[in-house]
Amino acid sequence: MIPNQGLSDTHVSLLYRAISEHKEKPGPLMPTLQDAQKIFGCVPLNVQKIIAKELNESVAKINGVVTFYSQFSLTPKGKNTISVCLGTACYVKGAQGVLDAFEDELGIKNGETTKDGEYTLEATRCIGACGLAPVFCVNDTVCGRANVQKAKSTLRYVKEHDVVE
Numbered sequence: 001m002i003p004n005q006g007l008s009d010t011h012v013s014l015l016y017r018a019i020s021e022h023k024e025k026p027g028p029l030m031p032t033l034q035d036a037q038k039i040f041g042c043v044p045l046n047v048q049k050i051i052a053k054e055l056n057e058s059v060a061k062i063n064g065v066v067t068f069y070s071q072f073s074l075t076p077k078g079k080n081t082i083s084v085c086l087g088t089a090c091y092v093k094g095a096q097g098v099l100d101a102f103e104d105e106l107g108i109k110n111g112e113t114t115k116d117g118e119y120t121l122e123a124t125r126c127i128g129a130c131g132l133a134p135v136f137c138v139n140d141t142v143c144g145r146a147n148v149q150k151a152k153s154t155l156r157y158v159k160e161h162d163v164v165e
């Protein structure tokens, strides 16, 4: 076993249990990483090392998967995640301006979380809603035909109501 390095024993036990469940089936890496993300709220390097050892994979490969897919993060995400699609259809219709507006309003850069832990901002690849371009999401809610004004008003709404409808 790898030393826990600041991880809670309970969480580490849950991780080992998840690994042993997935290990017996084909393609155990993605479901193990998904469980790790749920258990720890992120998949930092010390968690990746445990998974690498148990699944007989390299840490480099696991780190590559974690950093490629937006469903995984290296540091804990905020309570709300705002994702701005920077895929081609969205980009040509002004998605960068929408991302800039969120950065200004939240006082953070793409990939960061606000100090109060409320918001994580991230740019994503195409989410398959190109007909509504440019789009951004607040958690699981897709907001289409976005612009700077819509970004600001949605954020104001989320801050006031703590939900997006």
Ligand code: FES
Residues within 6 Å of the ligand: 085, 086, 087, 088, 089, 090, 091, 125, 126, 127, 128, 129, 130, 131, 133, 134, 135
């Ligand atoms: S490019 Fe943004 S949804 Fe497809």
